[in-house]
Amino acid sequence: MPLKPRQGVSRRQVLKGLGAASSLPLIGGLAPAFASGSDGRVVVIGGGFGGATAAKYLKRANPNLSVTLVEPAQTFYTCPFSNLFLGGLREMSKIAHGYDELRDRYGVEVIHTLAEDIDPDGHSVSLANGDTLHYDKLVLSPGIDIRWNALEGYDEAAAELVPHAWKAGPQTELLKRQIEGMDDGGTFVLVAPENPFRCPPGPYERASMVAHYLSQHKPSSKVLILDAKDNFSKQGLFTSGWQQLYGDSIEWVGLSGDGRVTRVDAENREVETEFGTVHRADVLNVVPPQKAGWIAERAGVTDDSGWVPVKPETFESQRVADIFVVGDATVAAPMPKSGFCANAQAKVAAAAIVAALRGDSAPEPYWSNTCYSLIGPEYGISVAGVYRVMDGAIAEVEGSGGLSPSDASPEIRQMEAEYAVGWYNAICQDTWGTEA
Numbered sequence: 001m002p003l004k005p006r007q008g009v010s011r012r013q014v015l016k017g018l019g020a021a022s023s024l025p026l027i028g029g030l031a032p033a034f035a036s037g038s039d040g041r042v043v044v045i046g047g048g049f050g051g052a053t054a055a056k057y058l059k060r061a062n063p064n065l066s067v068t069l070v071e072p073a074q075t076f077y078t079c080p081f082s083n084l085f086l087g088g089l090r091e092m093s094k095i096a097h098g099y100d101e102l103r104d105r106y107g108v109e110v111i112h113t114l115a116e117d118i119d120p121d122g123h124s125v126s127l128a129n130g131d132t133l134h135y136d137k138l139v140l141s142p143g144i145d146i147r148w149n150a151l152e153g154y155d156e157a158a159a160e161l162v163p164h165a166w167k168a169g170p171q172t173e174l175l176k177r178q179i180e181g182m183d184d185g186g187t188f189v190l191v192a193p194e195n196p197f198r199c200p201p202g203p204y205e206r207a208s209m210v211a212h213y214l215s216q217h218k219p220s221s222k223v224l225i226l227d228a229k230d231n232f233s234k235q236g237l238f239t240s241g242w243q244q245l246y247g248d249s250i251e252w253v254g255l256s257g258d259g260r261v262t263r264v265d266a267e268n269r270e271v272e273t274e275f276g277t278v279h280r281a282d283v284l285n286v287v288p289p290q291k292a293g294w295i296a297e298r299a300g301v302t303d304d305s306g307w308v309p310v311k312p313e314t315f316e317s318q319r320v321a322d323i324f325v326v327g328d329a330t331v332a333a334p335m336p337k338s339g340f341c342a343n344a345q346a347k348v349a350a351a352a353i354v355a356a357l358r359g360d361s362a363p364e365p366y367w368s369n370t371c372y373s374l375i376g377p378e379y380g381i382s383v384a385g386v387y388r389v390m391d392g393a394i395a396e397v398e399g400s401g402g403l404s405p406s407d408a409s410p411e412i413r414q415m416e417a418e419y420a421v422g423w424y425n426a427i428c429q430d431t432w433g434t435e436a
């Protein structure tokens with residue numbers, strides 16, 4: 001039915017936290033794990049940016065730890081650069097990463113199955129393959145899950161017709177097929193959510209990459225972004241880049257302009273906004289409201305927001321001892337939910353775990369983030385920040401980071417596009433030890 005309108009860490013501290021040699025820790029309650037001959041047993045759930053990094057850096061810091069990574073997929077497809085796949089700039093195989101390096105080079109035990117339940121009192125994890133793993137410390141990096149039906153009409157069945165593509169893989173490929181199948185002159189409608197959500201600049205990079213593809217193959221087509229917010233990441237840089245590269249082909253409608261979508265009709269590819277305007281799309285891409293991956297709720301570490309509050313110094317859960325949570329699942333603002341931050345948080349958690357298992361205190365952490373976005377193949381922009389703990393909370397260091405200049409030359413934009421590729425290669429190397 002069509003919709004009807006209706007109403008700074010010091011070097012010494014880092015080395016102390018990440019040093020390889022270790023003496024036997026003397027911590028009460030951990031005896032069974034040590035009796036097995038290792039310096040402790042750590043289970044990591046989720047082999048994405050946060051989990052794979054944590055597993056690798058735990059083993060690097062102390063090879064005598066037993067580290068088991070639980071991840072159902074044999075191949076992980078990164079969301080970073082999945083927009084480039086949609087834009088025709090990269091193959092799916094070039095955003096694919098496996099786990100051989102973690103296993104063979106770093107000695108991480110990798111089990112390809114789902115973690116189904118966690119018993120925090122018994123310090124154990126039940127796996128879908130029937131096994132149970134015991135841990136001294138647990139790292140959770142399950143990423144996001146979709147809040148199905150939080151946006152009326154957008155449930156799992158609707159996502160098979162109207163992809164979100166906010167987890168890379170089959171959803172991304174479905175969206176790409178739909179874009180390729182669209183007639184010239186059609187409208188690609190992208191629905192963007194309220195904060196917080198995975199990758200604040202992601203929807204706007206996606207609109208850019210789709211506009212690039214359409215400019216090459218279906219030049220009379222349009223991109224319409226319907227947004228539940230009035231402001232978004234790198235807004236001035238995106239809007240000026242859109243104007244330069246795509247003229248009026250990209251239209252953005254924010255909250256005050258009636259951009260907040262309240263209902264989705266997936267079968268007819270229609271959406272209805274807060275004040276009753278109905279938009280019909282030729283291709284509809286909904287980036288829905290999100291929450292921490294469901295296993296976090298099962299572990300009892302989420303709060304009413306659906307995300308996970310953590311102790312900023314270590315990323316240990318505020319609610320359950322010995323469970324460390326990193327990546328998109330956490331409440332870590334002002335750090336964004338990015339792959340870069342997940343990677344940086346994982347290193348802090350790994351250092352804290354290694355220190356705790358030795359009976360030491362955690363090193364003082366700091367984190368950085370740089371987030372590149374491509375507006376066109378040779379037009380890159382970025383935002384960067386440095387964060388540390390101040391007055392018990394994560395805060396951005398004043399004067400650190402910043403945005404690409406608004407008046408940068410085409411050469412600078414091109415350089416940033418090249419840096420984006422360098423960043424991608426470097427972070428994937430650091431996380432999985434693999435090149436795309």
Ligand SMILES: Cc1cc2nc3c(=O)[nH]c(=O)nc-3n(C[C@H](O)[C@H](O)[C@H](O)COP(=O)(O)OP(=O)(O)OC[C@H]3O[C@@H](n4cnc5c(N)ncnc54)[C@H](O)[C@@H]3O)c2cc1C
Pocket residue numbers: 045046047048049050051070071072073076078079080081082083113114115116141142143144165166167198199202203206293294295326327328329337338339340341342370371372
């Ligand atoms: C379109 C798009 C573009 C992006 N671009 C960028 C970018 O340019 N730069 C950037 O820094 N970030 C970018 N991001 C954000 C980035 O993808 C995330 O911030 C990052 O993936 C978060 O890492 P994570 O470890 O929290 O989750 P993920 O990387 O999603 O990993 C979670 C893993 O946990 C596994 N898992 C979940 N539940 C279980 C369970 N019960 N048992 C076992 N395993 C489980 C999943 O299978 C998955 O492999 C982008 C995101 C999107 C959507």
